[in-house]
Amino acid sequence: MSGNLEIKYKGTELTLFFRGEFSLYNISHFETQLKTLNKPSLTHVDIDLNALTYLDTSASLFLNSFTKKLNKNNISYTLICGSKELLDTLNLTDKYSNKNDNVIPSKTSFIESIGKKSYDNFLGLLDFFAFLGKLFSTKIHLIRNFSSIRYKEMAFEINESAIKALGIIALTSFLIGLVVAYQGAYQLKTYGANIFIVDMLGISILRELSPIITAIVIAGRSGSAYTAQIGAMKITEELDAMRTMGFDPYLFLVLPRIIALMVMMPVLIFISDIMAIIGGMIVANVDLDITVNMFLDRFLIAIDIKHFYVGVFKGPFFAFLIATIGIYRGMAVKNDTQSIGFNTTKSVVESIFAVIMCDALFSIIFTNLGI
Amino acid sequence: MSLISVKNLETKFDNRLIHEGLNLDIKEGEIYGLLGPSGCGKTTLLREMVMLQKYSRGTIKVLGYDLNTISHNQAQSLRRKWGVLFQAGALFSSLSVAENIALGLQEYTDLNKKMIQEIVAFKINLVGLKQSDGLLFPSQISGGMKKKAALARALALDPKLLFLDEPTSGLDPISAREFDSLILKLHELLGLTIVMVSHDLKSIYDTLDKIAVIDNKKIIYEGSLNNIKNEKSEFIRTFFKANL
Numbered sequence: 001m002s003g004n005l006e007i008k009y010k011g012t013e014l015t016l017f018f019r020g021e022f023s024l025y026n027i028s029h030f031e032t033q034l035k036t037l038n039k040p041s042l043t044h045v046d047i048d049l050n051a052l053t054y055l056d057t058s059a060s061l062f063l064n065s066f067t068k069k070l071n072k073n074n075i076s077y078t079l080i081c082g083s084k085e086l087l088d089t090l091n092l093t094d095k096y097s098n099k100n101d102n103v104i105p106s107k108t109s110f111i112e113s114i115g116k117k118s119y120d121n122f123l124g125l126l127d128f129f130a131f132l133g134k135l136f137s138t139k140i141h142l143i144r145n146f147s148s149i150r151y152k153e154m155a156f157e158i159n160e161s162a163i164k165a166l167g168i169i170a171l172t173s174f175l176i177g178l179v180v181a182y183q184g185a186y187q188l189k190t191y192g193a194n195i196f197i198v199d200m201l202g203i204s205i206l207r208e209l210s211p212i213i214t215a216i217v218i219a220g221r222s223g224s225a226y227t228a229q230i231g232a233m234k235i236t237e238e239l240d241a242m243r244t245m246g247f248d249p250y251l252f253l254v255l256p257r258i259i260a261l262m263v264m265m266p267v268l269i270f271i272s273d274i275m276a277i278i279g280g281m282i283v284a285n286v287d288l289d290i291t292v293n294m295f296l297d298r299f300l301i302a303i304d305i306k307h308f309y310v311g312v313f314k315g316p317f318f319a320f321l322i323a324t325i326g327i328y329r330g331m332a333v334k335n336d337t338q339s340i341g342f343n344t345t346k347s348v349v350e351s352i353f354a355v356i357m358c359d360a361l362f363s364i365i366f367t368n369l370g371i
Numbered sequence: 372m373s374l375i376s377v378k379n380l381e382t383k384f385d386n387r388l389i390h391e392g393l394n395l396d397i398k399e400g401e402i403y404g405l406l407g408p409s410g411c412g413k414t415t416l417l418r419e420m421v422m423l424q425k426y427s428r429g430t431i432k433v434l435g436y437d438l439n440t441i442s443h444n445q446a447q448s449l450r451r452k453w454g455v456l457f458q459a460g461a462l463f464s465s466l467s468v469a470e471n472i473a474l475g476l477q478e479y480t481d482l483n484k485k486m487i488q489e490i491v492a493f494k495i496n497l498v499g500l501k502q503s504d505g506l507l508f509p510s511q512i513s514g515g516m517k518k519k520a521a522l523a524r525a526l527a528l529d530p531k532l533l534f535l536d537e538p539t540s541g542l543d544p545i546s547a548r549e550f551d552s553l554i555l556k557l558h559e560l561l562g563l564t565i566v567m568v569s570h571d572l573k574s575i576y577d578t579l580d581k582i583a584v585i586d587n588k589k590i591i592y593e594g595s596l597n598n599i600k601n602e603k604s605e606f607i608r609t610f611f612k613a614n615l
C-alpha cells in the first residue's frame with residue numbers, strides 16, 4: 001500500500017501530487033493531510049494524478065467529493081491526468097454516486113416510539129382475535145359437516161405431541177412429587193404430623209401441580225414445535241400452496257392440532273398425577289415410615305375425588321391456550337428466518353403466561369363456588 | 372372468451388402504491404406473460420389472481436367469478452380449476468413427491484388407490500421425472516426436479532388454467548429449455564391457458580403468445596411480441612435490446 005501525497009504551495013496556488021496507489025486503505029491518511037490546508041487563502045488547486053498507478057472507486061469517490069468541496073468554496077481546480085482509465089473510474093463513480101441528499105430516517109422521539117409500540121401491540125391483539133374468529137367459524141363449519149374432520153392428521157398429532165411426551169411428563173412429575181414430599185416431610189416430622197403428608201401431597205398435586213407441570217412441559221415441547229412447523233411452512237410458501245389448492249389450512253393444520261391437544265391433555269394430567277403421587281409415596285415410605293397401605297388408606301379418606309376432577313377439568317382449557325397461541329405465533333411468522341426464532345420464544349413465554357393466568361382465574365372461581 | 376379480466380386494479384401496501392388503474396385481459400388458450408422490472412408487482416398481481424392477497428380497489432374476474440363477491444363454495448370450486456406453480460416449488464415437505472401429486476386427487480375425487488397411482492405415474496412421466504423420483508422427499512431432490520414435481524402437482528387435477536411464477540429461474544439453460552418445451556407440449560396437448568411471470572428472454576420468445584409489461588404501476592404494453600420493438604419505454608427498449 002505504498003502511496004503518498006505531496007503538497008506544494010506557490011503563493012495562493014497549490015499543487016497536490018498523488019503518487020503510487022490511492023485506495024481504500026490510505027484515504028483517511030490523505031484526508032488528514034488535506035485537512036491541514038488553509039483554505040480561505042487559496043484561489044487555485046492543481047491536482048496531479050500523473051504519478052498515480054492505481055485508483056480504486058472509493059478513492060475516486062473521495063476525490064470527486066473533494067473537488068466538489070473546492071467548487072463550493074469558490075476555489076478553481078485543474079485535474080492533471082494523462083491516463084484514460086483513471087478518468088473513466090472518476091467519471092463512473094461520479095455517475096453512480098448518490099446525487100440527492102441522503103435519506104435520513106426521521107428520528108422517532110421516545111413518546112412516539114411508545115405510541116408506535118402500543119399501536120403495534122394493539123394490532124397484534126386484533127390479529128389474534130381475527131385468528132380466534134376464523135378458528136371459531138371453522139369449528140362451526142366442522143360441526144355442520146362432520147365428515148370433513150381430519151381424523152388422520154388428528155391421530156398423527158395425538159401421537160406426535162402427546163403420546164411422545166408421555167416419558168418426559170412422567171419423569172418430571174415423578175421428580176416433582178419426590179421433591180415436594182421430601183421438603184414437606186422435613187417440616188411435618190418436627191410436629192410429628194407424619195401422616196398428613198398424604199393430605200398435603202394429594203391436594204396440591206391433583207389440584208395444582210400436575211396440571212401446571214403438564215401444561216409447561218407441553219408448551220415447551222409441543223407448543224413451540226407447532227410454531228416452528230407452521231412458521232417454516234409459511235416461509236416455504238407451503239401454506240400459500242395449500243390455499244391455492246383449496247385446502248383450508250385451518251382444517252388441515254390448525255384444528256387437528258388443537259383438538260388433539262385438548263383431547264390428550266386430561267390423559268397426560270392423569271398420568272402426571274399417578275407419577276407424582278408415586279414419587280411422594282416413596283419419600284413417605286423411606287423418610288416417614290408410612291407404608292404404601294397406610295398411604296393409600298389415608299388417601300381414600302382425606303382426598304376428595306373433586307380435587308382430581310378439578311385438575312383434569314383444567315386440561316382442555318390449558319391445551320386450547322397452548323395450541324392456539326403456538327399456531328397463531330406460527331402464522332405470524334414473516335418471510336424471514338429470524339422471525340421463526342422470535343415467534344417460537346414468544347409462543348412459549350406467552351402460552352405459559354396464559355396458562356398461569358387461566359389457572360389463577362380457575363382458582364378464584366372454584367374457591368368461590370366452594371369446590 | 373376471456374378467462375381472466377382485471378379492471379382498474381389498485382394495490383397498496385401501507386401507503387406504497389404498487390398498482391394503479393391496471394387493466395388486462397387473458398383469453399382462453401393463450402400463453403400470457405407478465406413482464407416488468409423487479410419490484411413492479413408481477414408476483415403481487417399473480418397472488419391477487421389466485422386469491423392469496425387482497426387488493427384495495429378494482430375488480431378481478433377469473434373464469435367468470437368476480438373475486439370481490441365470490442362465495443366460499445365458489446372459491447373452493449375455483450381452486451380446483453387452476454394449478455399454481457410457486458417460484459420455489461412449495462412442495463409439502465412432509466410428503467413424498469408422489470404423495471404431493473396425489474394429494475389433490477385423494478381429497479377431491481373418489482378415485483380408488485390404484486387409479487390414483489396410475490394418474491400420478493402418468494404425471495410424473497409427463498413432466499419428465501423418473502418413476503423412482505416419486506418416492507423421494509422434497510428435501511432430497513434438486514431445484515429443477517422440485518419445479519418439475521411442483522408442475523406435476525399443479526397439473527394433477529387437469530386444471531384449465533396454470534399460473535407460473537418464474538418457472539425457469541434457477542434452472543440451467545438446458546433444463547430451462549426443456550421446461551419451455553414441456554410447457555408448450557402441455558399447452559398443445561391439454562389446451563391449457565397459461566399465465567406466467569418470466570425474466571428469461573429466451574423462454575419469453577419461445578413460449579409466449581401475448582405479453583403484458585408492467586411499469587410505473589400500470590400496464591404499459593399489452594399485445595404480441597412482434598410489435599414490441601417499436602415501443603418507446605426505457606424498460607422495454609433495454610430488455611428487448613438483445614437480439615435473439
Ligand SMILES: Nc1ncnc2c1ncn2[C@@H]1O[C@H](COP(=O)(O)OP(=O)(O)OP(=O)(O)O)[C@@H](O)[C@H]1O
Nearest residue numbers: 384385389407408409410411412413414415416568
Ligand atoms: N407483503 C408485502 N408487504 C409490503 N410490501 C410488499 C409485500 N409484498 C410485496 N411488496 C412490495 O410490492 C412491490 C412488488 O413486489 P412483487 O414481489 O410483486 O415484485 P415483482 O414484480 O414480482 O418483482 P421480481 O421480478 O423481483 O420478482 C415491491 O415494491 C415490494 O416491496
Ligand SMILES: [Mg+2]
Nearest residue numbers: 413414415568
Ligand atoms: Mg416476483
